[in-house]
Amino acid sequence: MTPHSQREFLDPGVLARLSRLELQSRWPMEGNIAGRHKSPHRGASVEFAEYRKYVPGDDPRFLDWRVYARRDRFYLKEFEADTNLRCYLVLDASGSMAYANKFLLARKLAATLGYLAMQQGDAVGLMCCGASMTTDIAPRRKPAHLKNIFDAMAAAKPAGETGLVSALHAVAEKIRRRALVAVFSDLFHDPEELLHCFRHLRFRKHDLAIFHLLDRTEVDFKFDRPIRFVDMEDQSTIVAEPGVIYPRYREALDTYLDKLRRGCTEFKVDYRLVMADEDYEKVLADFLLARMRT
Amino acid sequence: MSFLQPFILWALPLMAIPIIVHLLNRMRYRTMPWAAMMFLRMATRQSTRQAKLREWLILACRVLAIAALIFAIARPLVGGWLGWAIGAAPDTIILLLDRSASMDVQDPTTHLSKRLLAIRRLSEAGKEYVGSSRFVLIESALRKPQEVASLAALETLSTTAPTDSAADIPALLDAALDYVVANQCGRTEVWLASDLQQSNWQPESRRWEAVRTRFGSLQQDVRVRLLALTEVVTDNVAVAVRDVQRRRTARGYELAMTVELSRNKTGTQALPLAVVHEGARSLVNVQLEGQRQSVQVALDLGQRKTEGWGWIELPADANPRDNSAFFSYPEDLHLKSVIVAENDVARRVLRIASAPTPALNLSSDTVAPGSPLKLDDVAMLVWQGAVTNVVRNFAETGGTVVVFPGSKSEDGKFRVTTWRRTDGPLANAKDGRILPLGEVAVTRREALLTPGTVLASFEDGKPFLVKQPVGKGAIYWCATLPVREWSSLDDGTVLVPMLQRILQEGGRRLSKADNNEVGSVVGQASCLSGRQGRVSTDAGVYQIGTKIVAVNRPAAEDEPDVLDEAAVRTAFGPVSFRMFTDKGGGSAALQSEIWRWFMVAMLIFLTSEAVLSLPKRAKERQWAS
Numbered sequence: 001m002t003p004h005s006q007r008e009f010l011d012p013g014v015l016a017r018l019s020r021l022e023l024q025s026r027w028p029m030e031g032n033i034a035g036r037h038k039s040p041h042r043g044a045s046v047e048f049a050e051y052r053k054y055v056p057g058d059d060p061r062f063l064d065w066r067v068y069a070r071r072d073r074f075y076l077k078e079f080e081a082d083t084n085l086r087c088y089l090v091l092d093a094s095g096s097m098a099y100a101n102k103f104l105l106a107r108k109l110a111a112t113l114g115y116l117a118m119q120q121g122d123a124v125g126l127m128c129c130g131a132s133m134t135t136d137i138a139p140r141r142k143p144a145h146l147k148n149i150f151d152a153m154a155a156a157k158p159a160g161e162t163g164l165v166s167a168l169h170a171v172a173e174k175i176r177r178r179a180l181v182a183v184f185s186d187l188f189h190d191p192e193e194l195l196h197c198f199r200h201l202r203f204r205k206h207d208l209a210i211f212h213l214l215d216r217t218e219v220d221f222k223f224d225r226p227i228r229f230v231d232m233e234d235q236s237t238i239v240a241e242p243g244v245i246y247p248r249y250r251e252a253l254d255t256y257l258d259k260l261r262r263g264c265t266e267f268k269v270d271y272r273l274v275m276a277d278e279d280y281e282k283v284l285a286d287f288l289l290a291r292m293r294t
Numbered sequence: 295m296s297f298l299q300p301f302i303l304w305a306l307p308l309m310a311i312p313i314i315v316h317l318l319n320r321m322r323y324r325t326m327p328w329a330a331m332m333f334l335r336m337a338t339r340q341s342t343r344q345a346k347l348r349e350w351l352i353l354a355c356r357v358l359a360i361a362a363l364i365f366a367i368a369r370p371l372v373g374g375w376l377g378w379a380i381g382a383a384p385d386t387i388i389l390l391l392d393r394s395a396s397m398d399v400q401d402p403t404t405h406l407s408k409r410l411l412a413i414r415r416l417s418e419a420g421k422e423y424v425g426s427s428r429f430v431l432i433e434s435a436l437r438k439p440q441e442v443a444s445l446a447a448l449e450t451l452s453t454t455a456p457t458d459s460a461a462d463i464p465a466l467l468d469a470a471l472d473y474v475v476a477n478q479c480g481r482t483e484v485w486l487a488s489d490l491q492q493s494n495w496q497p498e499s500r501r502w503e504a505v506r507t508r509f510g511s512l513q514q515d516v517r518v519r520l521l522a523l524t525e526v527v528t529d530n531v532a533v534a535v536r537d538v539q540r541r542r543t544a545r546g547y548e549l550a551m552t553v554e555l556s557r558n559k560t561g562t563q564a565l566p567l568a569v570v571h572e573g574a575r576s577l578v579n580v581q582l583e584g585q586r587q588s589v590q591v592a593l594d595l596g597q598r599k600t601e602g603w604g605w606i607e608l609p610a611d612a613n614p615r616d617n618s619a620f621f622s623y624p625e626d627l628h629l630k631s632v633i634v635a636e637n638d639v640a641r642r643v644l645r646i647a648s649a650p651t652p653a654l655n656l657s658s659d660t661v662a663p664g665s666p667l668k669l670d671d672v673a674m675l676v677w678q679g680a681v682t683n684v685v686r687n688f689a690e691t692g693g694t695v696v697v698f699p700g701s702k703s704e705d706g707k708f709r710v711t712t713w714r715r716t717d718g719p720l721a722n723a724k725d726g727r728i729l730p731l732g733e734v735a736v737t738r739r740e741a742l743l744t745p746g747t748v749l750a751s752f753e754d755g756k757p758f759l760v761k762q763p764v765g766k767g768a769i770y771w772c773a774t775l776p777v778r779e780w781s782s783l784d785d786g787t788v789l790v791p792m793l794q795r796i797l798q799e800g801g802r803r804l805s806k807a808d809n810n811e812v813g814s815v816v817g818q819a820s821c822l823s824g825r826q827g828r829v830s831t832d833a834g835v836y837q838i839g840t841k842i843v844a845v846n847r848p849a850a851e852d853e854p855d856v857l858d859e860a861a862v863r864t865a866f867g868p869v870s871f872r873m874f875t876d877k878g879g880g881s882a883a884l885q886s887e888i889w890r891w892f893m894v895a896m897l898i899f900l901t902s903e904a905v906l907s908l909p910k911r912a913k914e915r916q917w918a919s
Contacts, residue, residue, distance in 0.1 A: 096329035188332055218330040226319065229328035238334055239323055244345050248337035256333065 008104070009111035009153060014281045021288040023117050025085055025180050025207045026270065052076045085122035085180055086139045088171060088206075089114055091153065092185030093130035094162030095233035099186075100215035100276045103158045106184035108280045109211055111153060113182055116288075118146050126152055129167035131160020131233070139179070161233045162189055168197035172204050180207045187212050188233075191256055195263035202267045209270040209287070212260070216275055221249050302368035309364070312356035352906050359899035366892035383426035384517075385480030388470045389416050389442070391433040391454060392488035393831075394461040395615040395847040399489070399527045402612065408523040411876075412487030413454055415521055417445040419485070427483075430473060434461035434494075435813075435831045437469040458615055458833035458847035459812045461494040464501040467518075471508045474516060482514055487521040490857040493850030497857060497865050509869040517870040524856055524875055531557040531565060532616035532852040533608050535844075536588070537724065538623050538809060540595070542655070549593040549623050552724055553606055556586045556852050569593060571604035585854075588724070599626040601807040603835040603842050605823060616852060620823060620835050622844035624805035629797055630671055631658040635678035636700060639784075643776045644676045644698075647789045648797060656797070669693065673800035676793070681769070690765030692803030694796050697771050699740035699780075708736040710758045713750030719770065719795040720750055720759065720788075731788050736781040739773045746771070759792075766803065770796055806841055811848045819843070 054063060054074035064077040089110045097103040114124040118141070125139030126149045135152045137145075164185050171181060181201055187194055187210070201208045223242040230237050242249075257273070264271035270291075274283050297303065328334065338345075397409040406414075420429060429442040435457045448454055463486075470484050488494065496502075509516060537552040553567065567578040571593055580589050591606070603622040611617065631648040635641035641660050648658035661667060669675065669688045677685055679700030689695050710731045713720045722728050731750060739752070746762035752773075760771040776783035783789045802808055812833055819829040819836035829836045835844050857865075859873060 096331075099327065099329035102329075186329060188330060215329070223326075226323050228323040228325045229331065229334055230325055231331040232327045232329050233331070236331070237325075238331070238338055239320070240334065240338055241345065245334070245337040249333050252333040252336035253330070 009107050009150060010115065011108075011112075011281075014112060014284075015115055018112065018116055018281065018284055018288065019119060021116075021285065022120060022292060023085070023087070023113070023122065023180075023288060024291045025178075026268075026291060050078050052078055085117065086175065086177065087114065087117040087122050087124045088139060088175060088179050088181045089124065089126045089149070090164075090167060090171060090181060090183040090185070091126065091128045091156065092162060092164050092183070092187075093128050093156045093158045094164065094185075094188075095131070095159050095231075096162065096186055096188045097213070098158040098232055100217070102186055102213045102215060102276050103156075105274070105276055105280055106211070106213055107153050107156075109274075109284060110182070110184050111150060112280070112284055114149055115146060116284075117180075118143055124149060127167055127171060128152055128156045129163040130156070130158065131163060134163060134167060165189060165193050165197055169200055172197070172200045172206070175204070175206065178205045178207070180209065182209045182211065184211045184213065186214060187260065191259045191263065194260065195267070198263065198267050198269050202269065207270070208267075210264065210272065211283075212271065212273045214273065214275060216277055219253065219275075221246055221253075297368040297370050299368050302364060305364050305367075306361065309357050309361050311360060312353055316353055348906055352903050355899045355903035355906065359896045359903070362892045362896035362899060366889040366896065369889050370892065383423045384483045386428045386430060386474070386477075386482045387420060387423060388439075388473060388482060388484045389420075389429060389431045389448075390466050390470055390484060390486040390488075391416075391431065392461045392463070392466075392486075392494065393433045393435045393454070393457045393459065394489075394491065394494055395456075395458045395851045396491050396494075396613070397461075397489050397523070398456045398615040399525075399530060399613040401525065402527065402529065407456070408489050408525070409454070409456060410449065412521060412523060413449050415876075416485055416487060417448050420445045432466060432469050432473065434463075434466050435459045437462075437466060439469065439473045456615060457812070457831040458845075458851075459831050460848040460851050461488065461491070463488060463495045464499055464505050467505050468501070468508070471505070471512070471516075474512065474514060479514055482516045484516060484518045485521065486518060487523065489523050490862065491851070491853065492855040492857055493848075493853045495857050495862070495865065497861050502865050502867075506867045506869060515870075517872070518866065520862065520871065520873040522859075522862070522873055522875045526558060526856075527612040528559040530612035530616070531555055531563075531582070531608055532613070533567070533606055533619045534616075534846065534849060534852055535606060535619040535621045535809070536849075538621045540623050540626065545594075546597040547595040547599070547626065549595055549602075551591045551593065551606075551621060553589045553591050553619070554586065554852075555580065555582060555589060555608075556854070557582065558585065558854055560585060566609060567591070568607040569604065570607060572602060595623075601625045601805070601842055603807065603822060603844055605835070605844075615833075616847065618833065619846055620833055620844040622807040622809055622835060622842045624801070624807040626655065627801060627805055629656050629673045629801045629804075631656070631674040631676060631793075631797055631800075632667065632669065632672050633658055633660045633676040634663055634665075634667070635660070635676070635698065636663050637678060637775060637777055639777045640678060640698065640775050643784045643786075643789070644793070647776070647786060647793045648674065648676060650786075650790055650794075671804065673804055674793070674797040678775070685769070686764060689767040689769050692766035692800075694767050694800035695769045696793065696796055697769060698775050699773065701740065703738075703740035705738050708739055708752045708754075710734055710736070710750050711753040713758070718749050718761070719792040719799075721795075723791075729788050729791060734782050734788055736774045738775075738780040742771050742773050744769075744771050767800065807843075808841060809844045809846070812845050813848070815843055815845055 051064070051067070052075065054076055058076055062076045064075050067073070067075045091106055091110050093103070097106060114126070117124050121141060123139035123141045124145065126135065126137040128135035135156065137148055137152055168183065198208060221242055226239060226241045228237050228239045261271060272283065272287060391412060393409060397412070398407045400407045424445060429445060431440045431442050431448070431453060432438070433453050436453065440453055442448060474482050532555070534554045535551055536554050539550045541548050541550050555565070563582040565580045565582055567580050567589070569576050569578060569591060578591055601622065601624050603620070605618050605620040608617040633641055633644045633648065635644060645658045645660050649656040663679065667684055672693060675685060675688055675693060675695045676698070677695055678698045681697055685695055713731050715722045715728065720729055720731060742757045742760050744760055744762050746760040748757045748760055750758040752758055756773070758773050762769045762771065774781040774783065776789050778784065812831060815836070815838070816830050817838060819838045821827060821834050822837055822842065823834040827834055829838070829845055833846050835842060859875065862873060863871070
């Protein structure tokens with residue numbers, strides 16, 4: 001991690017304050033080592049889970065001899081298993097993310113979240129998807145791995161058309177075990193296709209968190225004179241009078257957001273609409289606290 | 295279209311300013327990188343057509359507003375006679391000018407007569423075509439085509455000078471058509487200027503049908519443009535002498551004249567009437583009550599037995615042409631009539647009816663049928679039976695003949711129901727009383743087959759009295775005899791005035807004085823009254839040979855009735871025709887500026903532009919809230 005990139009994404013004060021909170025998954029995770037997250041399997045933690053009848057083949061070490069002494073039957077005493085988490089950060093590096101400070105915000109959110117996950121022993125990976133390049137860094141638990149992730153984030157330049165949909169499908173297929181997939185994007189894509197991706201990820205039992213980044217001007221669309229709008233992804237232009245098309249613009253935007261929200265609710269996706277001018281610390285704090293409450 | 299300040303039109307390219315500003319704005323659009331293009335595309339896909347249409351409309355409104363402003367400053371003259379001078383130059387332009395007396399009504403503010411105004415309008419409109427079209431003038435008095443070399447000189451031509459004549463518009467159009475056919479003109483425009491006086495246009499005349507047919511049969515493209523000068527001037531009184539009679543009095547002779555005064559306005563008006571006779575001027579004060587009033591004026595002639603003349607004058611008013619009425623009166627003439635009848639009773643009745651009283655200086659002789667006739671000093675010949683050449687020759691020389699039937703034709707009970715009451719031998723009396731012709735019982739009649747003007751007819755449509763003009767005189771044909779077996783004409787109530795009027799008509803040929811209308815007398819004449827003019831076109835008293843003839847404008851010229859546009863359109867029918875009505879003869883009307891309309895148009899365009907812009911902003915506010 002270069003000092004420059006460190007300074008750009010990470011604020012030590014924010015990290016210090018957010019370190020008090022835990023990043024928890026909403027569903028049991030499948031890790032390979034013990035961790036802070038529930039596992040779908042029984043394990044050797046101190047938290048009692050249940051009694052189960054002995055069947056041939058069970059390890060006799062887990063027999064509860066006290067119960068055998070009282071009831072003359074073999075029962076196994078089982079405990080909850082805690083495991084670690086795979087946190088997969090998906091960063092949209094399409095041209096549209098260069099508008100205002102959306103990409104910087106996305107990197108701050110992703111970097112901070114990655115740092116927090118790494119701090120609590122979870123594995124962190126990164127997928128940066130743009131038009132020309134896709135950076136894919138597999139999840140690792142080593143703290144030194146953060147450097148690779150931050151370097152990749154620093155090197156990413158938003159340009160070209162988005163490859164988010166294909167990247168999300170690839171992530172869904174690639175990660176075999178349950179993981180937390182955090183997406184940082186403006187999601188300027190067909191909502192039907194996006195929801196199809198989300199469903200795919202949820203079908204694979206991933207915990208999906210969407211940070212939908214929009215700039216305030218993209219929502220308000222308040223301009224006072226005709227403007228030649230240049231598409232930041234394919235450089236196509238549209239000359240329009242904002243005052244004239246405003247109602248229809250808002251109608252299209254609202255329809256899109258509504259569809260997206262409904263789909264995310266249906267597929268139990270942790271969806272958050274983040275304005276580019278919002279305090280990212282607050283956004284992350286809300287995100288973490290909400291997870292801790294569930 | 296003409297403009298008072300045409301150089302302002304050089305500013306018309308300024309109309310391009312909104313377009314240039316629009317293009318510059320397009321070039322100077324702020325370019326902005328934009329991420330949320332998908333919503334922008336959706337929004338513009340729905341509103342592009344509407345927005346573009348509105349944009350074009352706004353641009354058009356701005357351009358038209360500037361154009362309207364420029365046109366308004368250039369002070370356009372549109373909608374008037376000048377406004378007609380648009381389009382390709384025709385081969386020939388025929389100027390038809392109504393020179394009737396009524397066209398000399400002057401505008402009270404500009405003192406321009408309708409005739410003069412029409413000439414100026416025609417000249418101004420024709421300027422556009424000088425050098426490319428041939429101008430031919432046909433005026434209503436003479437109706438002779440005259441090529442016009444210079445439109446500027448149109449006003450000074452003798453053929454455009456005022457006249458006291460009436461205009462015959464169908465004949466005028468006929469003359470124009472004759473010219474077109476005779477000269478094989480190419481594309482022709484007929485510019486007609488008239489005051490639409492009904493008596494001149496005669497819309498009921500069948501000649502209009504012929505005019506329409508002739509226009510339709512032309513191979514050339516001939517269009518008619520009518521400049522209607524229909525301004526009604528209220529401050530005008532016209533005078534006319536309707537009847538002049540020498541009477542015997544106890545002291546000698548007096549001249550009894552019926553002077554008719556007509557005007558447009560109503561109310562009481564005191565009018566001094568000047569009677570000029572043999573250089574002496576006397577005033578008669580008249581109190582006018584209605585729009586038309588007859589005044590009996592008596593002039594003491596003393597012992598004067600010879601013929602004489604004079605005129606009656608009104609104070610100056612809007613139309614100077616109808617302020618004078620000329621008269622001449624005959625010498626103390628002995629009117630003699632000859633009765634040639636087989637029926638003894640009829641002969642006696644007719645003799646008495648021809649000379650009812652010795653006081654009138656009348657005499658009537660009866661001559662047996664077949665006897666030689668000496669008719670040199672006879673004014674009227676009353677004839678029963680078949681007409682001979684002697685009778686016809688008498689009529690040819692100006693005498694009047696009344697022919698009664700000689701044989702029985704048809705028995706029954708017949709009533710005369712219709713007759714001409716305005717003029718002729720059966721006209722109403724001066725005081726308006728109607729001749730009791732309807733009370734005449736006819737039990738026997740003869741069918742009248744002679745061609746001529748039917749002056750009276752029975753209820754079954756068969757004629758009772760027919761006038762047949764023959765040479766300088768006329769033959770009156772009556773269908774029944776004034777005897778008991780035939781009719782009750784013998785009571786004299788109808789027969790006496792009828793024969794007396796015919797006798798007076800026949801007496802003209804013997805008199806040295808006569809009263810006529812302008813247009814009915816032609817030939818060499820010297821003017822006796824003060825105003826110099828031609829007997830064919832100007833009112834006055836003229837010496838023609840040994841005769842004194844007073845010539846006045848036709849009575850119909852004093853008729854105030856004017857055609858409306860619908861009637862004119864009906865008259866022209868399918869003829870390519872365009873009419874411009876000029877109700878104001880003032881200088882303002884000459885210019886007929888319409889810059890105000892352009893200013894109104896500009897305001898409308900600017901308001902439209904604002905309206906086209908406003909609603910969307912309102913919607914935006916609604917969304918924002």
